Amino acid sequence: MSTKVNRRDFLRAAGVGSGALVFGSYLTPALQAQGLIHNLINGFPVDGIPVVILKVNGDVVIITHRPEMGQGIRSSLAAVLADEMEADWKRVTLKQADADAKKYAVAFPAPVESDVPLPFPYNTLSKDPKLQYLISPEGSQFTDSSRSMTAYFTVMRLFGAGLRLAMIRAAAKKWGVDAKACRAEKHRVYGPSGQSSDYRWLLLGAKKETPTYDEISAALKKPEDFRYIGKGKEPMPFYDALDLVRGKSVFGADVELPGMLTAMIERCPVANGALMSYDAAPALAIDGVRAVLPMFPPGKRGGGVGRGFLPHAGVAVIATNTWAAWQGRRALKPTIKWHVSPHDTYNSVAFRKELEDATSKQGNAVRKLKDVDDAFAQVGVDTKEAHYYVPHLAQTPMEPPVAVAVFQNGKMEVWAPTQSPDYAQIWTGQVALGIDPCGMTDDVCNEKARQASTVHVTMLGGGFGRKSKPDYIVEAAMLAKQMPGVPIRVQWTREDDVKFSYYNAASSQYLKASLGADKLPTALLQRSALTSFFGTLIPNYSTPDLSQAEIKGAADLRAATFGGGAYPYASGIERAQGLEDMPYDIPNIRLENCKAENHIRVGWMRSVANVYHAFAINSFAGELAIAAGRDQKDYLLDLIGKDRIIDEKTFIDQSVERFRNNELPLAAIEVPTVKGGKANQVVAGFPPDTSRLRAVIEKVAQESDWTNKVAKYKNMKGRGLGIAAHRSFLSYVAVVVDASMSNDNKLTINDVYATIHCGLAVNRDRVLAQMEGGVVYGLSYALLGEITVKNGAVVQNNFDDYPVLRLNQTPRIHVSIVDSNEPPTGVGEPPTPAVAPALANAIAAAGGPRLRAMPFAAKNDSGSTDEKIVFL
Amino acid sequence: MSVFQLNVNGKVHSVDIDGNMPLLWAIRDVLGLKGTKFGCGVAQCGACTVHLDGKAARSCITDVGVAALSKIKTIEGLSYDGSHPCQKMWVELGVPQCGFCQPGQIMTAAALLDEHPHPDDATIDAYMSGNICRCGTYPRIKDAIRRLGGSATS
Structure with a gap:
């Protein structure tokens, strides 16, 4: 908050004076706290209350607005509120919110006077001049980028503390004592002379209480008083555990509606393809098959490059049960003819060469410090260079995509496991309205679409980015629209999931360094080519059948959206994930982004662009260290240099700034609590801070007994340690791998150590669980993961030819957390990126080959010339 | 039909x-x-x-x-109430993440423990290698089975 705005004006602008509550545009937490108590106790509809409901018996229903996909966020956010409220967890139930992005957005009103600067540059994406969002509607329920806790920790605390304060004041008035002499503990308020009362009996009094924002802020607990948060007095609750182990939790496929039919869809194997013809008769001859419906009319292209969340072209078989639909689909398949050009010329082997050619030439500089060319041109200078490659990867969440939709009275109602309730609502609403779902439409159109669809969010059987894209939900809506009144469940097979993902980008990375006498780099050049997901989300010249005007319009949109960029180059988001924030302290730096087109759908997978950026830079660091005969850990710390904030002035594109914070200036949320704080101080957010990177490296070295083991393994043949460290989604992770290599090139991973700095670890057990799982996920793709494409169609099918790590292949994993009371940062995505390079460095240290291309493990039919190892 | x-x-x-x-x-x-x-x-x-x-x-x-x-x-x-020893241990150790695979993991683990009440690590690996978990809960699954089989070291 600028010092020019006094808080009273601010609250008035927020609507406090009017007494009206506008839940669609979140105002201030204090207002919410007041409003919800008022509403609850006065019996206003539950719908008007966004976060918490107090029942007449004092029990608490907490609305969990972020989708649950295994990160434990339902429990974590609710427990944060319960902790501050001093609610007894036994009296808490959770209710999953429907899609309602605006309700859960966190906004401040726009300046009411022209001289009131808002304390952050994060202008709203909604273009609504009245609101400045801290958490935009686009991000309020979008469970992605590891931002749930970062964004809502303070908000939930304020709600809880506001309720506690109101209860305490109500009790104090009832007893005629000073509120300051009362305290709350587990659903009871205790007075100075032994009085006590359950919250239940204080509801009527509490509703009259209107604690101000400042009072609520002042009432927030100190870390040592936390009950569940961090190292609280009691274990953090895990609300869903019992239902999950009993098979009672409702995932997408478990939704059952009267009269529901199941659809399976045979899809065009190539992006942007179209249906030419099909024969429904063989499918209709199968018992239980009720209908055969094309997703688009013959001749009309379906989803693919530049088509956002539009489903691929396809033909659906709709039946009374899954097996009948599956059988019908088998009968249908041979009758279908597709139009597959132009992307049927896409072959991933040839494309890799294209990518490597691109990184062999100069690209667009995205960050520059002095001049690398001069350093490279020094006479007699020692240089080292390497190319790294990461193929397309599929997320393969355990639950294949599935969604249920019913269309009646002009409205769509949807049940789906989705990471992006808002995207799902907008796109299915467009289907309901008969608008060709085009995505990225204007606000008015989006708002109309939201009104036309209700989206119920089920439990997600894993997400990993796949379920950020609602194409499978749009499919259910498209079919429901064609059969009004009949609930339709679209069930994907694992083969569908593997063949119709939004794949993580394929990427080539080129690194070159010149070395000084101390063997540390005097200059570093990194070139990154990656198939940006914006090539899939926004139309471009690779999208067939577009006019020049449409291509131009799309180019303008892209330039203005999410960090900008132009096809076929990376977006600001991708550049900010491990390229522009490269942490090494080197006197001459040039980081470049090179060209890479889209020919299949590209999306994102756990840790996104960090996958290839972390792999390349950390592998290169390991190569330099080993070549120099230095200890990898010491060399890495030397590269990182003295503790500092990465100087963003060296970024070529300053618009990337907001991605530095994942659009989450949490500090700004706390602005009003920072008395006299200067705007730019509180806006600082979470810039790359090398002291945190050093902290995780030092801790993981300690946990892994690095120094002693290095000394011990020096005299042992075939055993070695590798280290890597990476910042992503505002958190810092270091990984040490202890590996053995046999004479016949067989890898054994003995131990993996991983340490995270995520600010305050709110739910410590789930942070540890995310770290364990993140290591497994990282090992999976490093060793085994590869999607290849022939003639535009994905080659792999199921877990037999797209293998993932299994229990018997999983090494001992030791995870740890750097203690901190700083604002919390992400824990879902950050554990994975450092795993692959730490493993590659360990393999090299153990006398194995230097692996510069994933996957590391040889496959019988790969025909690749890359170095490989054997992993059983 | x-x-x-x-x-x-x-x-x-x-x-x-x-x-x-x-x-x-x-x-x-x-x-x-x-x-x-x-x-x-x-x-x-x-x-x-x-x-x-x-x-x-x-x-x-x-x-x-x-x-x-x-x-x-x-x-x-x-079990009707989650009282099977595997289910109880799964809750105690916080095994599930998304939980989608866990009914299958628990059914396999329960059969394993019926057949081998005190399985060694090789037996656990062999039995459980057919159950994939994309969240990567394997370390805790293994820990849970070891504890149930009396071979836990931690």
Whole structure:
């Protein structure tokens, strides 16, 4: 908050004076706290209350607005509120919110006077001049980028503390004592002379209480008083555990509606393809098959490059049960003819060469410090260079995509496991309205679409980015629209999931360094080519059948959206994930982004662009260290240099700034609590801070007994340690791998150590669980993961030819957390990126080959010339 | 279509279905028991694991006609209240993340412990290698089984 705005004006602008509550545009937490108590106790509809409901018996229903996909966020956010409220967890139930992005957005009103600067540059994406969002509607329920806790920790605390304060004041008035002499503990308020009362009996009094924002802020607990948060007095609750182990939790496929039919869809194997013809008769001859419906009319292209969340072209078989639909689909398949050009010329082997050619030439500089060319041109200078490659990867969440939709009275109602309730609502609403779902439409159109669809969010059987894209939900809506009144469940097979993902980008990375006498780099050049997901989300010249005007319009949109960029180059988001924030302290730096087109759908997978950026830079660091005969850990710390904030002035594109914070200036949320704080101080957010990177490296070295083991393994043949460290989604992770290599090139991973700095670890057990799982996920793709494409169609099918790590292949994993009371940062995505390079460095240290291309493990039919190892 | 008597969780159901329908879909779509999950359809992932006469079986590749010859137990029949030792240990150790694969993991683990009350690590690896978890809960699954089998070191 600028010092020019006094808080009273601010609250008035927020609507406090009017007494009206506008839940669609979140105002201030204090207002919410007041409003919800008022509403609850006065019996206003539950719908008007966004976060918490107090029942007449004092029990608490907490609305969990972020989708649950295994990160434990339902429990974590609710427990944060319960902790501050001093609610007894036994009296808490959770209710999953429907899609309602605006309700859960966190906004401040726009300046009411022209001289009131808002304390952050994060202008709203909604273009609504009245609101400045801290958490935009686009991000309020979008469970992605590891931002749930970062964004809502303070908000939930304020709600809880506001309720506690109101209860305490109500009790104090009832007893005629000073509120300051009362305290709350587990659903009871205790007075100075032994009085006590359950919250239940204080509801009527509490509703009259209107604690101000400042009072609520002042009432927030100190870390040592936390009950569940961090190292609280009691274990953090895990609300869903019992239902999950009993098979009672409702995932997408478990939704059952009267009269529901199941659809399976045979899809065009190539992006942007179209249906030419099909024969429904063989499918209709199968018992239980009720209908055969094309997703688009013959001749009309379906989803693919530049088509956002539009489903691929396809033909659906709709039946009374899954097996009948599956059988019908088998009968249908041979009758279908597709139009597959132009992307049927896409072959991933040839494309890799294209990518490597691109990184062999100069690209667009995205960050520059002095001049690398001069350093490279020094006479007699020692240089080292390497190319790294990461193929397309599929997320393969355990639950294949599935969604249920019913269309009646002009409205769509949807049940789906989705990471992006808002995207799902907008796109299915467009289907309901008969608008060709085009995505990225204007606000008015989006708002109309939201009104036309209700989206119920089920439990997600894993997400990993796949379920950020609602194409499978749009499919259910498209079919429901064609059969009004009949609930339709679209069930994907694992083969569908593997063949119709939004794949993580394929990427080539080129690194070159010149070395000084101390063997540390005097200059570093990194070139990154990656198939940006914006090539899939926004139309471009690779999208067939577009006019020049449409291509131009799309180019303008892209330039203005999410960090900008132009096809076929990376977006600001991708550049900010491990390229522009490269942490090494080197006197001459040039980081470049090179060209890479889209020919299949590209999306994102756990840790996104960090996958290839972390792999390349950390592998290169390991190569330099080993070549120099230095200890990898010491060399890495030397590269990182003295503790500092990465100087963003060296970024070529300053618009990337907001991605530095994942659009989450949490500090700004706390602005009003920072008395006299200067705007730019509180806006600082979470810039790359090398002291945190050093902290995780030092801790993981300690946990892994690095120094002693290095000394011990020096005299042992075939055993070695590798280290890597990476910042992503505002958190810092270091990984040490202890590996053995046999004479016949067989890898054994003995131990993996991983340490995270995520600010305050709110739910410590789930942070540890995310770290364990993140290591497994990282090992999976490093060793085994590869999607290849022939003639535009994905080659792999199921877990037999797209293998993932299994229990018997999983090494001992030791995870740890750097203690901190700083604002919390992400824990879902950050554990994975450092795993692959730490493993590659360990393999090299153990006398194995230097692996510069994933996957590391040889496959019988790969025909690749890359170095490989054997992993059983 | 044929009529089959399916003995599921101690209750006999008469179903009139295609005898080639995999047991998984009979359990989920016909009997409405949703705890058994579809993950791959080709016995690669184990999410659909049930017990046939006490042995772990992948219901996605077991024809219903074959399954009708056995006593079938699903996660719903393992206990009514989550009191099976595996379920209790899974909760105690916070094993599940997304939880989608866990009914299958627990059914496999329960069969393992029935057959080998004190399994060594090699036995645990062999039994559990058929159940995939994409969240990567393997370390805790292994820990849970070790504890149940009395071989826990931690």
